[in-house]
Amino acid sequence: MARRDEPKKPRPDGGLDGAPGAEKSKGKGAGIGRRDFVKLVGGAGAAVTAGVLAGEQLLSAGAVEAQEMGVVRGKVLGPDPVAMTLRINGTAKNVKLEPRVTLLDALRNHLDLTGAKNVCDRGACGACTVIINGKAMYSCTVLAIDVADRPGKPGADIRTIESLATGEQLHAVSAAFVENDAQQCGFCTPGFVMACKAYIDHHPNPTHEKVIHELDGNLCRCGTYMGIRKAVVEAAPRMKGGQA
Amino acid sequence: MADYHWPPAEKRSLIGKPISRIDGPWKSSGRAKYSYDVNLPGMLHAKMLFSPHAHAKIVSIDTSEAERAPGVKAVHVMTEAGNEARWAGQEIVALAAETEDQARDALRKIVVNYEVLPHLVSDVEPSKAGQNVGKTNETTDGQADQAFAQAEVTHEGEYGASVINHCCLESHGQVSVWDGDHLTVYASTQNIAGVAGEIARALKIEQGNIEVITPVMGGGFGSKFGADSWGVACAQLAKKAGRPVKLMLERDQELMSAGSRPSLYARVRVGGKKDGTLVAWSSESWGTSGPNPGGGTPNLPYVIRIPNRRVRHTPVLTNTGPARAWRAPTHPQLCVITMGALDDLAAKMRMDPVDLLLKNIELTGPLAKTYTEELHKAAELMDWQKKWHPRGDKSADHIKHGLGVSIHTWGGGGHPSQCRCTISPDGSVEVSLATQDLGTGTRTVVGIVAAETLGLPLAGVKVNIGDTKYPPDSGSGGSTTVGGVSASTRRAATNALNQLLEKVASSLGAQADELEAWHGQIRVSKNPAKAISWKQACAKLGATPISAMGERGQRDDLISSGVGGAQMAEVSVDTETGVVQMKKLVAVQDCGLVIDLKTATSQVYGACIMGITYSLFEHKVFDEQTGRNLNADMEFYKLAGIGDIGEIVVHMMTGGEYDKRGVIGLGEPPVISAGAAISNAVANAIGVRVSPIPLTADKVLAALERGGAA
Numbered sequence: 001m002a003r004r005d006e007p008k009k010p011r012p013d014g015g016l017d018g019a020p021g022a023e024k025s026k027g028k029g030a031g032i033g034r035r036d037f038v039k040l041v042g043g044a045g046a047a048v049t050a051g052v053l054a055g056e057q058l059l060s061a062g063a064v065e066a067q068e069m070g071v072v073r074g075k076v077l078g079p080d081p082v083a084m085t086l087r088i089n090g091t092a093k094n095v096k097l098e099p100r101v102t103l104l105d106a107l108r109n110h111l112d113l114t115g116a117k118n119v120c121d122r123g124a125c126g127a128c129t130v131i132i133n134g135k136a137m138y139s140c141t142v143l144a145i146d147v148a149d150r151p152g153k154p155g156a157d158i159r160t161i162e163s164l165a166t167g168e169q170l171h172a173v174s175a176a177f178v179e180n181d182a183q184q185c186g187f188c189t190p191g192f193v194m195a196c197k198a199y200i201d202h203h204p205n206p207t208h209e210k211v212i213h214e215l216d217g218n219l220c221r222c223g224t225y226m227g228i229r230k231a232v233v234e235a236a237p238r239m240k241g242g243q244a
Numbered sequence: 245m246a247d248y249h250w251p252p253a254e255k256r257s258l259i260g261k262p263i264s265r266i267d268g269p270w271k272s273s274g275r276a277k278y279s280y281d282v283n284l285p286g287m288l289h290a291k292m293l294f295s296p297h298a299h300a301k302i303v304s305i306d307t308s309e310a311e312r313a314p315g316v317k318a319v320h321v322m323t324e325a326g327n328e329a330r331w332a333g334q335e336i337v338a339l340a341a342e343t344e345d346q347a348r349d350a351l352r353k354i355v356v357n358y359e360v361l362p363h364l365v366s367d368v369e370p371s372k373a374g375q376n377v378g379k380t381n382e383t384t385d386g387q388a389d390q391a392f393a394q395a396e397v398t399h400e401g402e403y404g405a406s407v408i409n410h411c412c413l414e415s416h417g418q419v420s421v422w423d424g425d426h427l428t429v430y431a432s433t434q435n436i437a438g439v440a441g442e443i444a445r446a447l448k449i450e451q452g453n454i455e456v457i458t459p460v461m462g463g464g465f466g467s468k469f470g471a472d473s474w475g476v477a478c479a480q481l482a483k484k485a486g487r488p489v490k491l492m493l494e495r496d497q498e499l500m501s502a503g504s505r506p507s508l509y510a511r512v513r514v515g516g517k518k519d520g521t522l523v524a525w526s527s528e529s530w531g532t533s534g535p536n537p538g539g540g541t542p543n544l545p546y547v548i549r550i551p552n553r554r555v556r557h558t559p560v561l562t563n564t565g566p567a568r569a570w571r572a573p574t575h576p577q578l579c580v581i582t583m584g585a586l587d588d589l590a591a592k593m594r595m596d597p598v599d600l601l602l603k604n605i606e607l608t609g610p611l612a613k614t615y616t617e618e619l620h621k622a623a624e625l626m627d628w629q630k631k632w633h634p635r636g637d638k639s640a641d642h643i644k645h646g647l648g649v650s651i652h653t654w655g656g657g658g659h660p661s662q663c664r665c666t667i668s669p670d671g672s673v674e675v676s677l678a679t680q681d682l683g684t685g686t687r688t689v690v691g692i693v694a695a696e697t698l699g700l701p702l703a704g705v706k707v708n709i710g711d712t713k714y715p716p717d718s719g720s721g722g723s724t725t726v727g728g729v730s731a732s733t734r735r736a737a738t739n740a741l742n743q744l745l746e747k748v749a750s751s752l753g754a755q756a757d758e759l760e761a762w763h764g765q766i767r768v769s770k771n772p773a774k775a776i777s778w779k780q781a782c783a784k785l786g787a788t789p790i791s792a793m794g795e796r797g798q799r800d801d802l803i804s805s806g807v808g809g810a811q812m813a814e815v816s817v818d819t820e821t822g823v824v825q826m827k828k829l830v831a832v833q834d835c836g837l838v839i840d841l842k843t844a845t846s847q848v849y850g851a852c853i854m855g856i857t858y859s860l861f862e863h864k865v866f867d868e869q870t871g872r873n874l875n876a877d878m879e880f881y882k883l884a885g886i887g888d889i890g891e892i893v894v895h896m897m898t899g900g901e902y903d904k905r906g907v908i909g910l911g912e913p914p915v916i917s918a919g920a921a922i923s924n925a926v927a928n929a930i931g932v933r934v935s936p937i938p939l940t941a942d943k944v945l946a947a948l949e950r951g952g953a954a
Binding site: 101108112115116119121125161171173175177179182184186190211216224226229 | 267268269271273275281345411413415460461465492684685846851878885888
């Protein structure tokens with residue numbers, strides 16, 4: 001049975017594995033990518049069953065990322081569920097999860113926040129994109145425990161698509177997706193909307209040319225890219241207009 | 245009285261206009277609940293163990309340890325010992341546990357003993373496939389040998405299309421919930437009625453006791469018509485555990501087992517006169533649909549019916565996941581073979597391939613005029629005359645440019661459909677039918693037809709679909725949904741309106757047949773000043789709503805079938821790396837009367853992108869030694885990204901004669917031609933044919949080595 005314990009591979013086209021488009025130009029030189037970090041912690045079969053090792057090996061492999069993620073030195077958690085607090089859409093949520101549970105599964109299976117979708121479950125398609133501390137991230141390759149509160153340190157600010165609309169008022173990006181029919185079956189759409197929002201947050205003046213290079217961390221099967229190109233360009237000025 | 249006929253162009257407020265899909269806000273806000281998103285109190289998560297062997301006899305299955313594993317509540321053997329696993333990925337056991345991870349852990353505790361048997365996973369030609377071949381079939385028309393003898397120019401070549409996946413983003417699966425004898429299934433399906441029927445037969449319960457609910461679904465493309473073994477297993481696990489169970493396929497299972505498109509390869513000989521007149525065709529083809537033989541003899545040549553032909557086909561049986569209908573079944577494969585061969589013949593004749601198609605356009609039959617118009621329109625949008633060059637870009641640069649063309653056809657028509665339209669005294673309107681929206685815009689089309697018929701804005705109509713409790717509709721496949729639902733909805737809404745007109749006629753001092761619904765009013769057609777608002781009219785109903793049914797007729801004149809379509813591709817090919825880049829794809833498409841121009845255009849854009857994807861990237865790859873599918877994931881099963889598709893130009897043929905044909909489906913036709921058009925563009929660029937699709941860099945370089953003119 002080779003399944004989730006298979007080693008994760010880089011994208012054959014040489015693209016930055018795991019990082020959504022909005023993240024692509026950054027962090028490449030940091031030695032170990034965020035996804036490699038997750039791989040070390042939760043990807044290897046042994047680590048999965050033995051609980052999360054948050055000790056010396058990890059820090060030596062990726063000290064920068066480990067500290068950024070708030071891993072506590074030397075403490076072993078799991079394999080049984082542990083209490084943790086996630087800061088989702090501005091609200092602290094208390095959950096009890098096994099340390100191996102990804103942020104995506106925590107959102108979908110434990111908090112009923114099902115906007116982020118599980119499609120590839122290994123950082124290839126972007127359907128699970130959420131915004132963590134202002135950056136678009138694949139929630140299937142982030143462990144919930146790594147973005148939860150730590151003693152003396154609040155967890156990461158996690159924003160899911162459920163935070164975008166207020167009542168019936170759609171977010172500018174969602175509205176532009178409707179207007180430009182940038183969705184068909186709609187299963188990739190929430191991930192794309194979040195990737196687009198994060199992208200516009202960081203690049204307030206997108207052009208068609210930039211969009212096609214920067215938003216290739218998300219995949220659509222129905223073929224809605226033409227609408228998405230237009231939607232991003234159209235939503236950007238509306239976000240500046242205070243609709244963000 | 246209102247009649248059923250579609251309103252003339254000047255009387256259309258909504259039909260044919262670009263209208264945003266009505267479930268768009270629901271989807272783009274993340275609020276739409278797919279089967280995968282259904283969370284119910286006490287719900288268990290199910291996972292399936294699959295065969296690691298491409299071909300093996302199952303000697304024994306021991307689930308005892310798995311049954312005792314933490315969190316496990318029910319275990320169900322799907323393929324009993326004594327049976328064979330016929331592909332790596334075939335489902336053996338399903339179990340349900342409290343969490344997904346517990347279910348995965350428990351699968352590892354199942355012990356299956358296999359007797360490994362010989363396998364074949366490569367779709368090699370029949371002479372190399374040993375025993376794994378089906379019966380050879382031959383079809384002939386006219387006198388192929390005589391015609392070849394008289395041909396002035398002949399060409400021989402090999403063409404084909406590899407096995408690909410559906411790769412639905414929402415994997416196959418469902419949530420099953422029992423309430424006593426009643427079963428509710430939240431299924432990701434193209435066919436809610438079919439799922440109910442299949443589960444009813446498998447579990448021997450009355451179909452009326454099953455409700456299938458699919459408000460939205462994350463892609464099907466032909467692979468989601470049945471309940472599938474996992475649909476039955478999920479219901480059985482839920483019964484055993486006495487709790488709701490969610491069973492959605494994991495991505496690797498989705499790609500190994502939940503649908504593939506058959507391959508088709510052919511050695512072709514085609515002959516014509518020097519002026520381009522086609523006279524003879526012969527082909528020897530083979531391909532695989534997995535462990536079972538596929539359909540009959542492929543209907544080659546495609547679209548252009550060359551009068552003399554001999555077509556021979558042999559299926560190759562492989563230990564790979566069984567094929568399922570893939571958007572426009574067999575057409576993309578037939579198209580890439582036919583249009584590739586004709587393109588090569590044109591090159592040999594030093595003819596522009598558009599001229600070759602036009603020269604033989606009468607061989608397409610009744611759609612000849614449509615194709616002619618579409619080819620001219622596509623040429624204009626591509627600037628073909630200016631950009632086209634004879635085969636082989638002779639420029640010094642290592643980046644070569646080329647153009648390719650193809651035409652296609654599809655039937656369509658309308659599937660059986662019934663609709664109920666309810667008008668309430670408060671003026672609210674509901675239309676209900678047990679169809680499903682695959683993302684094609686079905687919900688929006690139903691709303692537009694009802695609103696147009698009743699003279700209301702789109703927001704004035706509530707559309708109820710995606711639930712078997714509504715009047716029966718059919719599975720959504722083969723571009724038959726829009727025909728079915730638009731006919732039944734038009735008839736139901738017209739019948740309801742006529743009842744309303746009867747009720748209000750006296751208050752307007754007119755006969756019912758002198759009245760019409762227009763822009764939120766009921767008015768006298770010949771004296772529009774005599775009118776009452778829709779709300780006032782409905783208020784006259786008293787306490788009882790109107791409820792009227794409508795059904796798609798046997799030979800319904802609201803709809804028809806049979807479309808053409810032309811596509812032209814522009815590519816660049818890097819002769820140093822072998823990488824093909826899309827520059828531009830032009831798609832000109834007819835589909836009769838367009839209901840919603842916006843979602844119709846989206847269908848064509850989407851089909852073009854899917855076409856680019858299968859032309860350049862998609863290929864289900866197997867390892868002959870282990871028999872395993874090597875790219876059952878989304879890193880190595882490649883889909884085009886937003887930057888891979890170049891510019892796409894869509895033109896819908898509408899108005900006049902096109903509208904008079906009535907409504908025709910659109911899902912399949914525009915996905916057919918891309919493989920051929922792109923393949924021909926690459927040949928035009930580098931001077932040599934690359935085959936089969938997908939046109940990956942390794943094949944391009946190999947073809948160049950064999951002798952490109954570049």
